[in-house]
Amino acid sequence: MDAKFVKARINWILQSTIKYQLARFDPTEYTFRDDLQAFLERHANLITGEVLEIGSGMWMWPKQRFSSQSHFRTLDREMYDGTDIVGDVLQLDEVVPTESLDAVLCLETLEHVTDPRRALEQIHAALKPGATLLASAPFRYELHGENYGDFWRFTRQGWGLLLTDFRDVRIEWLGDELDPHHYLVSGRK
Numbered sequence: 001m002d003a004k005f006v007k008a009r010i011n012w013i014l015q016s017t018i019k020y021q022l023a024r025f026d027p028t029e030y031t032f033r034d035d036l037q038a039f040l041e042r043h044a045n046l047i048t049g050e051v052l053e054i055g056s057g058m059w060m061w062p063k064q065r066f067s068s069q070s071h072f073r074t075l076d077r078e079m080y081d082g083t084d085i086v087g088d089v090l091q092l093d094e095v096v097p098t099e100s101l102d103a104v105l106c107l108e109t110l111e112h113v114t115d116p117r118r119a120l121e122q123i124h125a126a127l128k129p130g131a132t133l134l135a136s137a138p139f140r141y142e143l144h145g146e147n148y149g150d151f152w153r154f155t156r157q158g159w160g161l162l163l164t165d166f167r168d169v170r171i172e173w174l175g176d177e178l179d180p181h182h183y184l185v186s187g188r189k
Contacts, residue, residue, distance in 0.1 A: 032182060035174050036107065036136060037061065039184045044069075046132040049102030054089050054123070055109025056082070062105055070103070077148065090115060092122035101126045106135040111152045112145050116162060124165045127189040133166060135185040140175070154183065163187050 040047065040062060047066045056063065056074035060082045066072050073084040075095070087095040089106070090113065104123050110116045123133060143150050154162065156171050163169045166187030173180035 032174065033059075033061075035182070036184070037065075039136070039172070040065070040105070040134065043132070043134055043186060046134070047072075047103050047105070050100060051103045051105070052085075052096060052101050052126070053105040053107070054092075054119075055106060055112065056080070058082075059107075062107070089113060089119040089122055092119075092126055096126045098125050099128045101131055102128055103132045103134065106133065108136055108138065110135065110137050110154070110162075112149050114149065114151060116152060116154075120162050121165070124189055129189055131189050133163075133185070133187045133189075136182060137185075138182050139173075140179060140181045156183070159183060159185055165189075 044066070047062075048070045051066060051070040051072045053062050053072070053074045054076075056076055058080050060074075063072050063074055063082055074082060075085040075087050075089070075092075076083045077086065077088055079086050085095050089109070104127060106119075106123060110119060113119045120133075127133065137152075137154055139153050139155070141153075156173070159171050160169070163185065166189060169187040170185065172184040173182070174184065175181040
């Protein structure tokens with residue numbers, strides 16, 4: 001049995017019987033992929049034309065979902081089934097022409113990049129004027145991907161600094177506002 005499930009069950013029993021729990025528990029953490037899919041669906045009308053997902057890894061749901069309405073490509077540092085371009089977001093200009101993209105998805109990736117500011121500068125340069133960035137990153141989440149690095153966690157204020165070149169920036173959180181487990185971000189060039 002999964003340890004997270006056991007913790008959730010114990011906390012639920014304690015909370016419902018004696019109004020006490022062992023630790024703070026946020027069940028939305030465990031429905032994160034559903035929340036991320038809902039976020040992308042809310043912005044589906046913007047995921048058209050030339051679209052690049054950066055750091056897709058093995059999660060191909062966005063590509064499967066949006067390929068019928070866009071020219072959807074994926075970029076990752078490693079080749080996975082479904083990867084279209086092997087490359088590094090820090091040198092995006094070497095594989096993607098300037099101002100050639102209508103949308104970029106950068107989901108659960110920036111925490112693994114050694115220089116997130118440079119990554120966002122590269123993304124900004126690749127976007128056409130008025131094009132969209134949809135991004136997400138964990139805030140309160142376990143270390144993961146240590147074989148390729150897990151370097152950062154961003155606050156709302158940190159996202160604001162990272163996205164100064166973008167306009168119409170919206171920063172959403174999942175979980176409690178003052179203790180979020182993930183941020184979902186959108187902005188336009």
